[in-house]
Amino acid sequence: MSDWTIGIIGGSGLYAIDALEDPQWIAVQSPWGDPSDEILCGTIGHVRVRFLPRHGRGHRIAPSTLDSRANIDALKRAGCTDILAVSAVGSLSEELAPGRFVTVDQFIDNTKGRPSSFFGDGFVAHVSMADPVCDRLSRHAAKAVAAAGGECTEGATYLAMEGPQFSTRAESRLYRHWGAEVIGMTGMPEARLAREAELPYALLAMVTDYDCWRDETEAVDVGQVLDRMQDNARLARETIEAFCKALPRKRTPSPIDHALDNAVVTAPEARDKALMTRLDAVAGRVIRQQ
């Protein structure tokens, strides 16, 4: 086995993966809440894989109520070194037609009131989100899409909306003016939390629709998203398999493994013990150092 443990977060339409050897659903407790489901643990080639369906099996959990803190914390507790998240997205760009895969490299967070940090009073920390994804994983994901026979555009700005309703036409056009290229409901705060947990994170998005800005296309509905996802599910699964199999055996360190170095501002004597206990997985590395 290599030293990669890849957490895969499966989005709409991706609730399990069949390429896993020795698959086992395992419940992982988190002090932050209930993860969306048990974690499907197994291996693909030389890589340990921990798969978590973002909305739970059967798509039980809505984007606004799914507990991203519990999900990221549980994946960290399950030993993940890196996370590849998969999402269905609407396209805000003519060139990104339904069926295409996209690696996200920037986010605009327009979600409202979701818990978006592990830190707070008693343990204040500020990580950089300037470059919110791991380039190495994103490049690797794009190559895996090509190896599986799909087409992937590298680098797009993802607008995270609250939902669960889809956007109005005015919103959809506004987001295009803001420079957003794809839209979804779950990429934030997930990406922020992965960074706080020092987990390199990449978001592989599958374009399912043109949202509602394009006059010549029907406005998005959930049927369009799920139909497109069903068409793409095989490609998504083969991409995940190709992604794991092509990882080099040796995982060289990423700067994101140390995202909390120089991020914590609360003096050791002013820290909240109860919060530090909850942070044992996410920030244990820096807590133990100080």
Ligand SMILES: CSC[C@H]1O[C@H](OP(=O)(O)O)[C@H](O)[C@@H]1O
């Ligand atoms: C099922 S349509 C809207 C739903 O699909 C996307 O989910 P995910 O990002 O988990 O693939 C979108 O964000 C919404 O949650």
Ligand SMILES: Nc1ncnc2[nH]cnc12
């Ligand atoms: N148009 C859209 N808006 C928000 N989330 C989506 N997920 C898939 N398509 C979407």
